Amino acid sequence: MHRDEPVEYEPTSVKAVLAEMKDTAELLIDLSYSAVLHGSPDLAAEVLALESRMDVLQLQARMSVMMAARSPEDVEDLAPVLGVVGAAEKISDAAGDIAKVVLEEVGLPDAMRAALPEAVETLVRVPVADDSPYVGRTLAGINMETETGVRVIAVRREQATGKARWITNPDRETELRAGDALILRGFDEGLSEVYEAASGEAYEPPASPEPAVADLERAVDSIVLMKNMSELAVDLAYGAVLFDSRGVAEEVAELEAEVDALQSRFEAWTLRAAAGVDDPVSLRGLVHLASATEVISDAALEISEGVLRGLEAHPVVAEAVEESDEVIVRTVVAPESGLAGATLGDREVKTETGMRVIAVRRGRREEGDGRADEEGARDDPAAAEDGNDGETQDEDGEWIVSPGAGTRLRVGDVLIAKGTRAGAERFTALAGSPEEFDTN
Incomplete structure (x- = not known):
């Protein structure tokens, strides 16, 4: 949206917006992060298009909230909703700033991609050609993810009005059309196959020059870590609002503080590295990245601030989280569940259900559980290597954020997971119990 483009009030559901x-x-x-890490102007341009859409959404949301306020009591109830709207807008602006690092050549080492860990998947934008075999077929019919390991995470579709419509987290029934722009996530081998089938052109991954900055790998690792922590903070913030959980909100505050510390250390590294390169200006984009990441974590804290202050979230916010494309669910590990006593890796929870467990709140430990966990940790090297697992030290009621494959679950553990609506049903069935515990 151009800043001078008028936005008129339309009767719109606050929940939908x-x-x-x-x-x-x-x-x-x-x-935005993928655009930077993979040096992709195409992805960066899509970020700015989405940021423009967010500008419209936040104005529509504010108008709808103001129309809904009919009394001083309504104003008090709806004020936190405006806080959530403002936080989402901050995330959008920060993402736009990250994308501009690529588009405006703010200054970034050319060898960023060469320093990426091999385990980091690539995001690619590809147009669907008129003669593509994907045209007119659903994602279920194409079976893309199973056959190639590549997932369509978003579709941008031009409308007859000339405006684009975004389909975020498309499902099995989403039908692809000629002219669609697909955002793909995967590794180069699978991406090459899908890219050629969709566009009719060969996929050419960006060249990977040798790193010219000493210890650039560590810098990229820090960026990926900050990105993951900020993204987790946003997920947990919405979970805190959805479940009115002070415990989850406090974890958001902890993550925000950790991102602040990482930003400070990262900026210090950048300044030291500048003394050893021919063109110090080439590192300016790294400072922009760190600053934008800190803004995202701050926005996450703003989303959960009402919960931290003991204010009841307006029902419309929780309903919006429940109806978004990616849902957040909470369930409890039942005694008869196959998860009881198993690690997330043992049961391949993410593969089996499509849900990512973002937090675990420890249930009450039964007598003998500590010994069993200790033995399990010795038998499972992955458990010992995962810094977030720590089964032998977890206390009742303790939160574990971003649990790893080695995290061993216990009866009564409260799990918060994120994924598709269909995956949520499989996940709650696997846990074997509806929510029945307080997570505050």
């Missing part, structure tokens, strides 16, 4: 803002903000985080 908030849900779209949530999905858009999460997609923006993914796209």
Whole structure:
């Protein structure tokens, strides 16, 4: 949206607008960092297009909230909703700033891609050609993810009005059309196959020059870590609002403080590295990245601030989170569940259900559980290597954020997970119990 483009009030559901803002903000985080890490102007341009859409959404949300306020009591109830709207807009602006590092050549080492860990997947934008075999077929019919390991995380579709419509987190029934722009996530081998089938052109991954900056790998690792922590903070913030959980909100505050510390250390590294390169200006984009990441974590804290202050979240916010494309669910490990006593890796929870467990709150440990966990940790090297697992030290009620494959679950553990609506049903069935515990 151009800043001078008028936006008129339209009767719009606040819940629907908030849900779209949530999905858009999460997609923006993914796209913006991928644009930088993979040096992709195409992805960066999509970020700015989405940021423009967010500008419209936040204005519509504010108008709808003001129309809904009919009394001083309504104003008090709806004020936190405006806070959530403002936080999503901050995330959007920060993502736009990250994308401009690529588009405006603010200054970034050319060898960023060469320093990426091999385990980091690539995001690619590809247009669907008129003669593509994908045209007119659903994602279920194409079976892309199973056959190639590549997932369509978003679709941009031009409308008859000339405006683009975004489909975030498309599902099995999403039908692809000629002219669609697909955002793909995967590794180069699978991406090459899908890219050629969609566009009719060969996929050419960006060249990977040798790193010219000493210890650039560590810098990239720090960027990826800050990105992951900020993204997790946003997920947990929405979870805190959805479940009115002070415990989850406090974890958001902890993550925000950790990102602040990482930003400070990263900026210090950049300044020291500048003394050893021919063109110090080439590192300016790294400072921009660190600053924008800190803004995203701050926005996450703003989303959960009402919970931290003991204010009840307006129901419309929780309903918007529930109706967004990627849902957040909470369930409890039941005694008869196959998860009881197993690690997340043992049961391949993410593969089996499509859900990512973003937090675990420890249930009450039964007598003998500590010994069993200790033995399990010795038998499972992955558990010992995962710094977030720590089964032998977890206390009742303790939160574990971003649990790893070695995290061993216990009866009564409260799990918060994120994924598709269909995946949520499989996940709750696997846990074997509806929510029945307080997570505050």
